[in-house]
Each structure stands twice: as C-alpha cells, then as structure tokens.
Amino acid sequence: MNKVILIGRLTRDPDVKNTTSGKTVATFTLAVDRRFKNKDGQKEADFVPIVVWGIVQQYLSKGSQVGISGRLQVRSYDDNDGKRRYVTEVIAEEVNFIGGKKDSGNQRQVAEGPPMGLDEDFHLMADDDDIPF
Amino acid sequence: MNKVILIGRLTRDPDVKNTTSGKTVATFTLAVDRRFKNKDGQKEADFVPIVVWGIVQQYLSKGSQVGISGRLQVRSYDDNDGKRRYVTEVIAEEVNFIGGKKDSGNQRQVAEGPPMGLDEDFHLMADDDDIPF
C-alpha cells in the first residue's frame, strides 16, 4: 500500500516532455499548505514534486488548485562526486481540478504509469536534464 | 490536505534520539513493495524515510510490518557546496502494527509533531548527523 493524497496549488506551469516511445509526462511542484503556522507565526508550505503521465497541461497552470492522489516514489542516483542522492516524487494517479476555474469540479483519471520499457526512455530523458525538476 | 498511507517493513531498527527539550523522535526507513515487477521481472521497493515523534521503538524493529499514516514533509538545506538539497520524509501520525508479532493488530496514536521551538532543537541535532537517515 502506497497512497498519497494532497491538495495544493501549482507553483508554476507544468513542464511537459515526450518520451522516445511517445508518452507525455508533465512535472510540476505542488505547494501544500501546512496545518500549523511556524513559531514565527508564518504560514509555511511543503513543495512536493509531482509527476503526471498523460496530457493534463491544458488543465493545469501556475496557481491552479488541485487534489492529487497517487503514490510516493523514491529514486536514487549517484551524483558526480559518487554520493548517493535520493529523489522523492509523487506519481499522480488521479487529478481533481478544484477551485474557481472553468474546469472546476472536473477530474481526469490519468495513466497508471509508464508501460513496459518506458522507464528506460525516461531515464534517457533524465540524462539530459539530470532529474526532471 | 496532506496524507500519506504506507504499508511496509522496517529496513533496520529505528534510530532513536532525544531533543534538548526532552522529546523522543524515532527515524527509520520503510520498504514499501511496488505494485508491479520491473522490466527484468524483479520486485522492487520504495525506501521511504519515516519520522515518528514519541516512543515507539519498543514496538518496532528491523523487519516489523507496519501501516503508517501521516503527512509528507519536504525540508531544504544548503549543502557544503552551497547547493540546495531537499529531504523528503513522512511524519507518521499513526502507526499500525500488523503482521505476526505479539503486538499484532495494535495501534499507537503518535504525537502530531514537535511543539513550539522543537524544530530548532531538531535542527541542532541534525547538525551532528547531517540529516537523520
């Protein structure tokens, strides 16, 4: 069991890429407000990297409020100094468009993940850009 | 809204520390099996860093199977080269002990998080060890 459920807002427009096998993947950061103010009385947020397989960028832009349900994924890689680094991201499986846009109340069921072989393509992509966000 | 729900097994005994303000915090890594085998037919897992405020180490050890519900937290810090690094961890709010130990079926409600000022202590702690896992 691996479930993540978040409500937040996009900090920027999604970054959209196509894999060599023809899949579309959008990545963005979701600002999720924390429940409590910090000791300085400031509201804080967690900035969570989100990956969505499928075409959603037409529904999402900077500031959009969404509910995301998906799973937590932890990838590791070795950086240039040979130190192991970890990348944690939420792979979205459902995106709910909430809040005051014309898409309000709608929802898109997104692809479960890359089909066989796609992970490889994705890593090829990632070679160019290190990691996708 | 920020919810994470995981079922997995501890990869090692929890690492327990006490803050200067007298709180106990346990950290460990949870191995969460992925749903699908990879393209080589291997089962993979995500290794998720977990933080539990409160005394749970007496219930948890390497190999224990648990259900965790909590929230995703993303901290950032600047490493020695001035590069911004991110640490993602799950702050557990509930721990369910499942699987075949004498505590099976039990559950502990854990503290919501550190009270005012504790985060600072925690960072002092973290100075020694970089990050807690």
Place this chain on the structure above:
Amino acid sequence: MNKVILIGRLTRDPDVKNTTSGKTVATFTLAVDRRFKNKDGQKEADFVPIVVWGIVQQYLSKGSQVGISGRLQVRSYDDNDGKRRYVTEVIAEEVNFIGGKKDSGNQRQVAEGPPMGLDEDFHLMADDDDIPF
C-alpha cells in the same frame, strides 16, 4: 487503519447539537461527485453522512466545498420491527476549507472524537431523532 478522504460540497447547512456533557457535534451530508458519468450520461454523486465533533458550523454552510479526512464508522441498531439496521458515517478528523470563500485555504483540526462517556450522551440524543441525519 481506517482512513477516508473526500472532497465535496455540503448539501445543506450543518445540523448542530450539543451533548449533555457539553460537546458540540455537527452533522451534514457531503455530495461527492463520481468519477464517471452513468450510462445515461448523467453525472452522479455519492451522498455521504459526515459527523464533526467541535464547532465548525461558522465555517460551513450549504454549498461549501471542503476536503474531509477521517474514518469510517458503522453503527448498528434494531428498528421497530426488530430488524438490524446499519448506519455508516464518516467521522471527520480534519476539515479543509477549499473553494472560493473568505475561509479559502484554511483548515481546522477537529477533535478526534467524543471523550470517554460521550458516546452514551450521543446515543441519548439519538433517541430523540433516531439517527442524527
């Protein structure tokens, strides 16, 4: 583990009651849109009974959009014909106010549930009204 997470809108103003022990409880129905249209092309919703311990009615009214996280509770009782009936409700533990009101983005942590003995009071209350919605 028993978690429910819903996003929806109140079908009416909350119904607020006070227990004999001085606790406040609000109940309402949440309309949660289904993911898919039915075979007639109609959008449908599930109408889920929600119970919130604590004072939230000042933040909630008919049409308010909220995220609810809580737990599923199934109560049983015998009706007048001696037939066992079941009441399923979601006990809210967190309420997120989303959507376009002045409270937008805020959140209230609500009480975990009635303390010792309160359930009884609640049942006394329920005698008057059968079940609270």
Place this chain on the structure above:
Amino acid sequence: MNKVILIGRLTRDPDVKNTTSGKTVATFTLAVDRRFKNKDGQKEADFVPIVVWGIVQQYLSKGSQVGISGRLQVRSYDDNDGKRRYVTEVIAEEVNFIGGKKDSGNQRQVAEGPPMGLDEDFHLMADDDDIPF
C-alpha cells in the same frame, strides 16, 4: 476525490457472483479494529461491506488480513414499506494481502468497476438477494 483505505480481516469467505454480462464480483465484510477501546474497556471493530470486481476469492478467505483501498459508494433503495434505505459499501480498487499467508506481501490490482451496463445486471442480481450482503 473519494478514497477509503482500510486494514482488517474478512469476517467470512467472500460471496462470489457472476453478472449476466460475465463479470465476477466478490463481496465480504471487513472487520476493522477501532483505535480506542470503548468505555467498558472492550476492543470494538467496524464491520465494513466491501465489493471487489474481479476474481480474488482464491486469495481471500475468512480471517485473511488485507489492506483495501477504494472508494465509498452510497446506494439508496426503497424498502417494502416505501421507506428510503441507504447501503454504504467500499468499492475496492486495490487489495493488498498482508499477514502470514503464502500470498503475503502480494497485491492485486482490481478492476475499476463494472463497465457500461453492468450496474443494471448487478441490480438484477440484487433483486434475488435484496442487497449483496
């Protein structure tokens, strides 16, 4: 957004039916332990009706411990006295087999739900038995 996550044990073997359109549906009740003992010091449980589309009965039997993730569904019908009755059930979308059987750690992704027209068949079925549990 409509998510339910439960860990519990089957109170009995699943009840398996086939729809006229050839789909298989299993229903059972999941006993989910409550977090706290009641005021008499007794452990209590919620008994939650679960519906799983697809063939899982070979993996599930009375006493099996499972994690269920799915959605809450509320159906209504009018009883013989013309009184509106509600049936609340969890439509499972994922079933995790946990606890000490040979299937331990495995998981089955189950069908999303009945395809077009199936609901009707299901209601036909339900005519015989009132509701499926």
Place this chain on the structure above:
DNA sequence: TTTT
C-alpha cells in the same frame, strides 16, 4: 431530501 440533496451540492456546484
């Protein structure tokens, strides 16, 4: 009995 239902919300947008």
Place this chain on the structure above:
DNA sequence: TTTT
C-alpha cells in the same frame, strides 16, 4: 526558485 516557489502557490493563494
């Protein structure tokens, strides 16, 4: 680097 961050959203309202």
